[in-house]
Amino acid sequence: xxxxxxxxxxxxxxxxxxxxxxxxxxxxxxxxxxxxxxxxxxxxxxxxxxxxxxxxxxxxxxxxxxxxxxxxxxxxxxxxxxxxxxxxxxxxxxxxxxxxxxxxxxxxxxxxxxxxxxxxxxxxxxxxxxxxxxxxxxxxxxxxxxxxxxxxxxxxxxxxxxxxxxxxxxxxxxxxxxxxxxxxxxxxxxxxxxxxxxxxxxxxxxxxxxxxxxxxxxxxxxxxxxx
Amino acid sequence: xxxxxxxxxxxxxxxxxxxxxxxxxxxxxxxxxxxxxxxxxxxxxxxxxxxxxxxxxxxxxxxxxxxxxxxxxxxxxxxxxxxxxxxxxxxxxxxxxxxxxxxxxxxxxxxxxxxxxxxxxxxxxxxxxxxxxxxxxxxxxxxxxxxxxxxxxxxxxxxxxxxxxxxxxxxxxxxxxxxxxxxxxxxxxxxxxxxxxxxxxxxxxxxxxxxxxxxxxxxxxxxxxxx
Numbered sequence: 106x107x108x109x110x111x112x113x114x115x116x117x118x119x120x121x122x123x124x125x126x127x128x129x130x131x132x133x134x135x136x137x138x139x140x141x142x143x144x145x146x147x148x149x150x151x152x153x154x155x156x157x158x159x160x161x162x163x164x165x166x167x168x169x170x171x172x173x174x175x176x177x178x179x180x181x182x183x184x185x186x187x188x189x190x191x192x193x194x195x196x197x198x199x200x201x202x203x204x205x206x207x208x209x210x211x212x213x214x215x216x217x218x219x220x221x222x223x224x225x226x227x228x229x230x231x232x233x234x235x236x237x238x239x240x241x242x243x244x245x246x247x248x249x250x251x252x253x254x255x256x257x258x259x260x261x262x263x264x265x266x267x268x269x270x271x272x273x274x275x276x277x278x279x280x281x282x283x284x285x286x287x288x289x290x291x292x293x294x295x296x297x298x299x300x301x302x303x304x305x306x307x308x309x310x311x312x313x314x315x316x317x318x319x320x321x322x323x324x325x326x327x328x329x330x331x332x
Numbered sequence: 333x334x335x336x337x338x339x340x341x342x343x344x345x346x347x348x349x350x351x352x353x354x355x356x357x358x359x360x361x362x363x364x365x366x367x368x369x370x371x372x373x374x375x376x377x378x379x380x381x382x383x384x385x386x387x388x389x390x391x392x393x394x395x396x397x398x399x400x401x402x403x404x405x406x407x408x409x410x411x412x413x414x415x416x417x418x419x420x421x422x423x424x425x426x427x428x429x430x431x432x433x434x435x436x437x438x439x440x441x442x443x444x445x446x447x448x449x450x451x452x453x454x455x456x457x458x459x460x461x462x463x464x465x466x467x468x469x470x471x472x473x474x475x476x477x478x479x480x481x482x483x484x485x486x487x488x489x490x491x492x493x494x495x496x497x498x499x500x501x502x503x504x505x506x507x508x509x510x511x512x513x514x515x516x517x518x519x520x521x522x523x524x525x526x527x528x529x530x531x532x533x534x535x536x537x538x539x540x541x542x543x544x545x546x547x548x549x550x551x552x553x554x555x556x557x558x559x
Contacts, residue, residue, distance in 0.1 A: 170405060170406070172401070172402050172403075172405050172406065173400070173401070173402045173405075174399070174400070174401035174402070174440070175399050175400045175401070176399075176440075176443065178397060178399050178400075179397070179399065179440070179443055179444045179447050180447055181443070181446065181447030202485065203443075204442070204443040204444070204445075204446035204447050204484070204485070205439050205440070205442040205443030205446060205483060205484065206443070207483065208439040208442060208443075208479065208480075208483045209436065209439040209440060209443060212432050212435040212436040212439045213401070213403075213406070213432070213436060215431070215432040215435060216403065216406055216408070216430075216431040216432030216433070216435075216436060217406040217431070219408065219431035219432060220406050220407055220408030220431050239482065239483060239484055239485060239487055239488045240482075240483045240484070242482065244482050245479070245482045245483055248475070248478055248479040248482050248483075249479055251475055251478075251479075252435065252472070252475040252476055252478075252479050253435075255466065255467075255469065255471050255472045255475045256432060256434065256435045256466060256467045256472055256475075257431070257432065257466055257467070258429065258431070258466060260466055261466040
């Protein structure tokens with residue numbers, strides 16, 4: 106007798122950057138059929154969305170979907186309005202913070218999970234080597250999971266929603282090592298806040314700085330394509 | 333000496349329906365400078381967005397903004413996919429439920445509030461005479477407020493976010509009475525799930541049924557324009 110073990114489905118947020126690529130690889134390793142989701146929120150360049158599509162395909166996502174939400178119409182960030190991207194970190198929450206971005210992206214992921222009947226949502230947020238955004242902290246993810254279980258059919262009908270942030274407590278060097286172990290092609294990922302149309306990084310913004318430090322700390326070559 | 337008392341700003345979600353119109357009128361009565369927000373999520377008809385714009389202007393919102401998010405691309409609801417709108421209520425969560433809709437709309441409202449420096453978000457959800465959607469319940473609103481205070485700059489920097497749902501415990505007749513007291517022109521609002529291009533209601537769907545019962549229970553004439 107053959108018993109088919111059903112593969113659980115998950116929605117995985119993929120931005121095109123390195124963290125979400127490693128998150129997708131981890132979700133695949135854990136046996137999920139992965140529905141990769143990118144959110145086109147009017148970010149400064151389309152190169153990261155192209156990278157998201159390539160990464161999703163390379164890492165074995167079942168499907169990749171991009172949902173548009175026009176956050177440019179509310180503005181308020183260097184990533185969605187005409188505010189310059191700073192080239193050095195500083196104290197406090199930086200101007201590259203996009204108001205409520207992770208809340209919005211997780212909410213859309215939650216909606217898709219409901220449609221699919223999936224009970225698992227993955228995102229690549231990280232609270233160690235990060236830019237100080239409030240919506241990357243463990244307490245935020247826990248509060249979103251609690252909300253998700255009140256907001257949805259799955260919450261009412263009892264099967265539950267889990268929000269996974271497997272990188273949240275890892276340093277950038279550990280993320281690099283996990284990615285290399287899982288076969289992530291980091292050269293195909295784009296982390297830079299102001300990459301050019303070919304996806305080449307500036308090498309100067311906060312995202313580039315954190316990423317380069319990760320490769321250095323992991324003592325591996327940095328495969329990033331710089332402009 | 334003249335002291336100017338600053339007017340606090342609020343973001344108010346307006347759908348074009350009666351509940352959010354009354355919510356906006358209440359927020360105005362409480363002294364807020366109201367930034368009305370509609371979310372174009374690919375709903376079946378544009379008449380409710382037209383009604384939202386008219387209502388926002390009539391009730392003294394400072395500005396009205398519509399933000400697009402393409403929920404049609406995830407589907408899963410009679411309001412965003414090719415599923416017929418049912419004309420009789422039934423047990424359980426109906427097919428008109430849009431997965432994670434209120435989570436997504438509140439998240440966008442939260443983002444705009446952050447950009448504005450506003451600490452108050454209003455929405456017209458109601459858990460008495462409603463369609464049984466999970467994301468209309470008091471526990472959902474409380475969980476969203478908690479999330480909002482972890483997700484945002486205001487949460488980190490201490491000034492706090494409040495999520496108001498002033499109609500949540502009111503019956504439809506009470507909402508009608510509040511609206512009449514505040515001068516809401518209900519004829520200009522559209523609640524129907526399948527209104528025609530002129531905003532005329534079908535008179536048969538769950539939203540029409542709840543609305544008509546409200547006017548009947550309040551013992552006032554029903555000003556709804558039916559097709």
